Amino acid sequence: MILAFSVAPSGGENPDGSVADAVAEAVKVVRASGLPNRTSSMFTEIEGEWDEVFDVVKRATEAVAPFGSRISLVMKADIRPGYEGELDGKLERLERAVGQPGGSLS
Numbered sequence: 001m002i003l004a005f006s007v008a009p010s011g012g013e014n015p016d017g018s019v020a021d022a023v024a025e026a027v028k029v030v031r032a033s034g035l036p037n038r039t040s041s042m043f044t045e046i047e048g049e050w051d052e053v054f055d056v057v058k059r060a061t062e063a064v065a066p067f068g069s070r071i072s073l074v075m076k077a078d079i080r081p082g083y084e085g086e087l088d089g090k091l092e093r094l095e096r097a098v099g100q101p102g103g104s105l106s
């Protein structure tokens with residue numbers, strides 16, 4: 001599975017509203033997991049088996065907890081049994097399709 005998630009605290013004491021330090025703690029947990037992952041400006045994607053991915057998301061969420069009185073967690077999953085390496089594979093297929101007239105994604 002590939003899971004894209006965003007986790008951030010609210011109700012913290014940072015006057016400018018930045019959650020960068022909290023998100024950094026969550027990303028450290030993801031990177032230390034050893035699972036394939038990628039972080040963008042909005043989401044972190046992680047790939048692995050159901051239980052291991054959700055364990056990492058839980059620990060990343062817990063890492064954010066000290067930064068506020070509430071936590072927002074948004075998740076989207078692509079569950080495709082029997083496939084691995086899709087974190088990069090999906091993008092590679094997309095780039096091929098973009099470069100070819102009538103290209104298709106599968």
